[in-house]
Amino acid sequence: MIPNLLMFAVLAVAGGLGSSWYMIEKGSSLTTRAHGPWVVWTAAGRSDADPYTRAHFARRGTLPVSTSIALTYEANIDSDKRRLHSACDYAIEGEEPSAAWWSLSVYDEQGRLIENAAERYSYNSATLMRAPGGRFSITLARNARAGNWLPSGDVGRLTLVLSIEEPQVSGPGQEDAGGQALPRIRRLACR
């Protein structure tokens, strides 16, 4: 009797609610695409969005831009799959996205902008300093750095958001990434 009750509780309650929570919070290959540390919800902001995508953005309390206009990638981990944290410094580097307009912003875990004296929260295609050839590097760090510095404060876990408007599609099967490599997030050092 007891084993059957336990099995019922685990399968019905934990399985049903747990799988729902996971699909809403983390997504799956049905609703998201991952490119290294970057994850995009493929139906965000669209009228044909699936119930998981609708629930995800409703729970977060955001109004996403339609993926028919812009792809919004999020990263909570670095390229070596370690959680992004303000105790560490990171280099975000790569080729500049080939898009009409793009921006990269940093938030705390709850999506709040991080207070800093420089009032610097992001870089975009118009404000970024590039190396010759289009490569760029942004340093995400608590203390000021030369070049493109994005302050990470002392907030604990971090979330990076890369928004690419009107991505230039270059080939079949690459539509969701805009046909381009996304920046690498490399941990430099931790305190």
Next chain:
Amino acid sequence: MTMRWFGPLKWNVALVALACGGLLHITSTFLAPQMAKSRAAMRIAIDLPPNKMVVLPPASAKSQPLPFMSPDMRYAVCRYDAGSGPIAVNATLADKGWSFGLYTLEGDGFYAVPSQTTRRTDVNLVLSLSPPTDRTFGFLNFGRTPEQDASNVTLPQREGLVIVRASLKGQAYVNEIEAYLGRATCAPHRPG
């Protein structure tokens, strides 16, 4: 030991449990948007006058109406209410990265217009609860019916949000961007 625990398990109980789990999964997924503590659209809408476009202050650590709001965007927002009749909305998407979107108060996007890379885009829409009817030739299905007119948008709900997003290229452009956003309108439609 393992057999002692799993021996008496009944497969019919497991099947019923799986079915109940599936029902719970579906129910909780569909209820999650309604159970969200504070819906984004509601949070913005609560402070806005109806049918009036308002330019929001720039997002910063001290002023951020919604989580994950882009600091590289300026926003003009209108809380439309089409209960008393259609609403006319006009906006200019002046540059790359600008966009126009319509949302329900549940936060579901149902209409979006991107800017053009090479030229300005004027958005002129009439938002109404039901498709306009052509009283002259509509019953004959003659010529171009109003339903085919791209400037008419049939709303899924009476209330919702219009959001114009303007990409912020730098502080030097703030006045120009605010001027464009300030000229965006959202008001009861006056045909004529």
